[in-house]
Amino acid sequence: MTIALENEVDAAAARAAAVARPSVWKRLSQNMSVRIGGAMVLVMVLIGLAAPLLGTIDPARIDPTTRNRKPGVEVTVRNDDGTRTTRTVHMGTDSLGRDIYSRVLYGARVSLIVGISVASLSIVIGVFIGLVSGYIRWLDGIVMRIMDGLMAIPGILLAIGLVSLFRAGLGTVIFAIVVPEIPRVVRLVRSVVLSVREEPYVEAAISVGTPLPKILWRHILPNTIAPVIVQGTFICGAAILAEATLSFLGIGIPTDTPTWGNIMAEGRQFFRVHPHNILYPAIFLAITVLAVNMLGDGLRDTLDPKMSKRV
Amino acid sequence: MNASSVGEGRPVLDVRDLSIALPKGGDRPFAAEKVNFTVKRGEIVCLVGESGSGKSVIAQGVMGLLPKALPIAGGEAFLDGEDVAKASEARLRELRCVRMAMIFQEPMTALNPVMTCGDQIDEVLREHTQMGADERKRKIIQIFEQVRMPDPPRIYASYPHQLSGGQRQRVMIAMALVLEPDLLIADEPTTALDVTTQAQILQLIKDIQRDKGMGVLFITHDFGVVREIAHRVAVLRLGELVEMGPTDDILLRPKHPYSRMLISSVPSMHPAERPRATESKLVLRTENLTKIYGGGSLFSKGHSVKAADKVNIEIRQGESVGIVGESGSGKSTVARCIARLIDPTEGRVRLGEDDVALMPQRLLRRHRRRIQIVFQDPYRSLNPRRTVGDSIIEGPMNFGMERSEAWARARKLMETVRLDPDSLDRYPHQFSGGQRQRICIARALAMEPELLIADEAVSALDVSVQAQVLDLLDEIRQRLNLAMLFITHDLRVAAQVCHEVAVMEKGIVVEYGPVADVFLRPQHPYTKSLLAAAPGRDWEFGKFEAA
Numbered sequence: 001m002t003i004a005l006e007n008e009v010d011a012a013a014a015r016a017a018a019v020a021r022p023s024v025w026k027r028l029s030q031n032m033s034v035r036i037g038g039a040m041v042l043v044m045v046l047i048g049l050a051a052p053l054l055g056t057i058d059p060a061r062i063d064p065t066t067r068n069r070k071p072g073v074e075v076t077v078r079n080d081d082g083t084r085t086t087r088t089v090h091m092g093t094d095s096l097g098r099d100i101y102s103r104v105l106y107g108a109r110v111s112l113i114v115g116i117s118v119a120s121l122s123i124v125i126g127v128f129i130g131l132v133s134g135y136i137r138w139l140d141g142i143v144m145r146i147m148d149g150l151m152a153i154p155g156i157l158l159a160i161g162l163v164s165l166f167r168a169g170l171g172t173v174i175f176a177i178v179v180p181e182i183p184r185v186v187r188l189v190r191s192v193v194l195s196v197r198e199e200p201y202v203e204a205a206i207s208v209g210t211p212l213p214k215i216l217w218r219h220i221l222p223n224t225i226a227p228v229i230v231q232g233t234f235i236c237g238a239a240i241l242a243e244a245t246l247s248f249l250g251i252g253i254p255t256d257t258p259t260w261g262n263i264m265a266e267g268r269q270f271f272r273v274h275p276h277n278i279l280y281p282a283i284f285l286a287i288t289v290l291a292v293n294m295l296g297d298g299l300r301d302t303l304d305p306k307m308s309k310r311v
Numbered sequence: 312m313n314a315s316s317v318g319e320g321r322p323v324l325d326v327r328d329l330s331i332a333l334p335k336g337g338d339r340p341f342a343a344e345k346v347n348f349t350v351k352r353g354e355i356v357c358l359v360g361e362s363g364s365g366k367s368v369i370a371q372g373v374m375g376l377l378p379k380a381l382p383i384a385g386g387e388a389f390l391d392g393e394d395v396a397k398a399s400e401a402r403l404r405e406l407r408c409v410r411m412a413m414i415f416q417e418p419m420t421a422l423n424p425v426m427t428c429g430d431q432i433d434e435v436l437r438e439h440t441q442m443g444a445d446e447r448k449r450k451i452i453q454i455f456e457q458v459r460m461p462d463p464p465r466i467y468a469s470y471p472h473q474l475s476g477g478q479r480q481r482v483m484i485a486m487a488l489v490l491e492p493d494l495l496i497a498d499e500p501t502t503a504l505d506v507t508t509q510a511q512i513l514q515l516i517k518d519i520q521r522d523k524g525m526g527v528l529f530i531t532h533d534f535g536v537v538r539e540i541a542h543r544v545a546v547l548r549l550g551e552l553v554e555m556g557p558t559d560d561i562l563l564r565p566k567h568p569y570s571r572m573l574i575s576s577v578p579s580m581h582p583a584e585r586p587r588a589t590e591s592k593l594v595l596r597t598e599n600l601t602k603i604y605g606g607g608s609l610f611s612k613g614h615s616v617k618a619a620d621k622v623n624i625e626i627r628q629g630e631s632v633g634i635v636g637e638s639g640s641g642k643s644t645v646a647r648c649i650a651r652l653i654d655p656t657e658g659r660v661r662l663g664e665d666d667v668a669l670m671p672q673r674l675l676r677r678h679r680r681r682i683q684i685v686f687q688d689p690y691r692s693l694n695p696r697r698t699v700g701d702s703i704i705e706g707p708m709n710f711g712m713e714r715s716e717a718w719a720r721a722r723k724l725m726e727t728v729r730l731d732p733d734s735l736d737r738y739p740h741q742f743s744g745g746q747r748q749r750i751c752i753a754r755a756l757a758m759e760p761e762l763l764i765a766d767e768a769v770s771a772l773d774v775s776v777q778a779q780v781l782d783l784l785d786e787i788r789q790r791l792n793l794a795m796l797f798i799t800h801d802l803r804v805a806a807q808v809c810h811e812v813a814v815m816e817k818g819i820v821v822e823y824g825p826v827a828d829v830f831l832r833p834q835h836p837y838t839k840s841l842l843a844a845a846p847g848r849d850w851e852f853g854k855f856e857a858a
Contacts, residue, residue, distance in 0.1 A: 200686040201691060204684070204686065204702075204751070204754065205705065207682070208679065208705055208706030209709045219694050222696045
């Protein structure tokens, strides 16, 4: 049995509707920003994961005899058992004789962990609050005023305040960056919910007796996914920068863990004489944030074409 | 200019073998294929066709307004002997407004919201003439008078949002006519307007056209409008012009089977004979149903609007009741209050023995099943991310039915609405508008409701598809002995499917009774004006003479 078509005009409409659109994955893989940005992010993740295998030494190891070496110089190190090894310091050493190459590579771990966990945490919390706030009218006013309050405080200032309340550490830094990011996700999700809740298919679901949690999960949440993924990449980029800023200011991750912000903070005093202390972590930081943002732009263009035209 | 001679002399617009390409991967290679027609001086030619027939694309092609994706693939369009299909962009700019002008369907979006109406027309004059500022203003006031605007100086200084839909369309017409073009292209100019406003605008276009002796190319899907305005008609089907001739010839003696089908699909204004079942069970009764919108927020005391005021209607099993009215009359509000998509302010909605009007949500859920609603927009009534099967079984499964059983019911319902049961696992975008509306009906029927509300359910459909969906609804009503509430702005639809009809104006039911009484012997002045404004009301479509 074939589909009974009303008439030829409607049949033509049905044929036009049946013309297959390339799948999301195909469109994503054809987008240049997604390709380049994604590849660079992937390389950074691999560097972070494989840091011990890439010819690094213990990034915290202090050696007073090899302080402030220029990049590419050969240094000879006396080991604990008396033997001597000679190696090239690709990115020089800092004022305590630590190997910057090793520190930068290990530092990628912290940056990526912070970026990814801030993005996922703020999305999970933000989507939940946004859904509830957008759908339940009487809660909306209260929740949104709290969010407005949070947004009124500069993000980095709020983070500094939060860090100073708790013990410095990775968890505290993530928490401090997540809090100011949540309102942005909430606003985005809420705006999507407000427009989707008026769609006739949501009203149809109400009139067939679908309970509220199922309406939110089945009919409303899927519409928020594309814009939230896009927003997530931008949050990730911003979080990496924020972590570096906090660490640079000396209130982020403790100095025994290398992070790009830490390395730059410590290299600051000797910047004029030994610029490599700051240069290399800065290059990695810039490339990573650029890659994440490129990926985000590409995702936005493919997943959310209306938004890309507006920007 | 000679005002009386209709169709004399050289044509204003002569379109020869015009083809407009569609992008690759479409369902057909051309949006319009080898189209030939002429518009003579002092003549109104209607291009009529269903959606996707290419009628708007042809108009855009003549105006040089085609998007890049739809290039002209061949043929000529002579405007006063000059081929505009091959004209440069600069030349087209000189021609637009001066020799040819266009008015659009939606006057709100066609006008710039941050400029006053006077300034927008002033811009046209500054661009194309050497008039001084005072002269231009005089000219604009004068043209506003010509399009019969009340208080032209006020309109001159008004922004588009301060005007009504009809006034905005008059501003568009004034702008199009200010330089007295030879050709006016009107692309569905009255589709977005209410029927009484539509009648005024049609009359205006007709009068101005006659006074100035312009040629008018009028695009519409509505045969009532064709009947009112056209001298000649061209019928388009999927980009091809199937038939062209004088209006009476096409309406009375169409030769092409497609034209015959299209014209006979137009519902008649004459109410159909329907056997009544007055002794059958009362399904729904509203008592003084009232809905008041607004009332201000925490900080401001906003004004409130009575969208529905003491509405009393009754619907019996197996009968259909229509609510007709113009936009803003509150007809949809009543439907949504009954379906409890919004909460009524006062009154009762008696569903059998129960009053659902002010029932709290948790008690209401049990009764949701009993009233189902089919919405206007078939493209937005189905969740695009769920298969149509999932959409249909959602309701029954909410009330505890097993998935396999619900699926079996969905398959049966697909046959009821004449769709292939095997297409249940497809997504909505793989169906046409008419098919989607059938799926929505199936979803509503899956709940085995006592009352089915059709809220403008056929308004977005093309006339031939509309006729079939109306037939389907009527058949379902009879077979399942359903009570039906039909919300529509289209008097023709109401005349054909309803036993009783309620006419609403500004939230109040002004007339309520058997459809034959209301249509043939209207009592209330508003009903009379509504009936008088319906385009082509005196014409019985589909009663063809032998060719």
